[in-house]
Amino acid sequence: MGPVPRTLELFYDVLSPYSWLGFEVLCRYQNIWNIKLQLRPSLLGGIMKDSGNKPPAMLPRKGQYLREDIKLLRQHFQVPIEFPKDFFSTILEKGSLSAMRFLTALSLEHPEMLEKVSRELWMRVWSRAAEKAGMSAEQAQGILEKISTPKVKNQLKETTEAACKYGAFGLPITVVHVDGQPHMLFGSDRMELLAYLLGEKWMGPVPPAVNARI
Numbered sequence: 441m442g443p444v445p446r447t448l449e450l451f452y453d454v455l456s457p458y459s460w461l462g463f464e465v466l467c468r469y470q471n472i473w474n475i476k477l478q479l480r481p482s483l484l485g486g487i488m489k490d491s492g493n494k495p496p497a498m499l500p501r502k503g504q505y506l507r508e509d510i511k512l513l514r515q516h517f518q519v520p521i522e523f524p525k526d527f528f529s530t531i532l533e534k535g536s537l538s539a540m541r542f543l544t545a546l547s548l549e550h551p552e553m554l555e556k557v558s559r560e561l562w563m564r565v566w567s568r569a570a571e572k573a574g575m576s577a578e579q580a581q582g583i584l585e586k587i588s589t590p591k592v593k594n595q596l597k598e599t600t601e602a603a604c605k606y607g608a609f610g611l612p613i614t615v616v617h618v619d620g621q622p623h624m625l626f627g628s629d630r631m632e633l634l635a636y637l638l639g640e641k642w643m644g645p646v647p648p649a650v651n652a653r654i
Contacts, residue, residue, distance in 0.1 A: 463479075463558065486600040543557065
């Protein structure tokens with residue numbers, strides 16, 4: 441019997457492009473490293489408010505850097521990420537409350553579909569083309585009917601508060617539990633350090649086993 445898998449929590453919001461990158465990398469490694477990946481849908485707006493942080497796009501220089509950064513990361517991570525044409529409408533005005541409540545309800549009702557549907561929502565926001573997540577219209581409608589329930593609202597609030605307690609000031613954050621101690625890492629560019637904490641081998645954002653299937 442091998443060593444017990446280490447728990448890895450990924451707190452994310454589909455409005456965060458860097459959350460998508462971190463999500464895809466950890467999904468690729470979840471069957472390579474000895475880890476148990478827990479997807480934790482959170483509300484980026486709540487974390488930003490709690491920490492006093494502001495979206496990078498609100499500062500023109502950061503916004504321009506974000507656009508160029510995403511172009512390079514698209515190639516490096518092999519994730520079909522595109523900067524939305526209606527960025528301010530999609531990201532800054534509409535927000536992600538409904539989407540994250542939907543994913544929270546899904547995590548409670550159909551956790552086995554959380555990875556696929558999360559990816560689908562990122563595709564709709566950050567990519568020109570969207571693939572079907574394999575969810576029936578009836579299932580989707582059932583989840584939509586639950587997004588305003590106290591259970592779902594409280595669960596999203598609790599998950600967001602948990603991220604804040606870990607010290608989050610943005611998303612994504614990855615929390616790795618090693619020897620009974622949690623270590624919080626911010627961003628999608630700390631995966632090599634994550635591998636170090638886990639005692640695992642880092643093979644880049646697209647490990648050979650995944651690269652062979654692309």
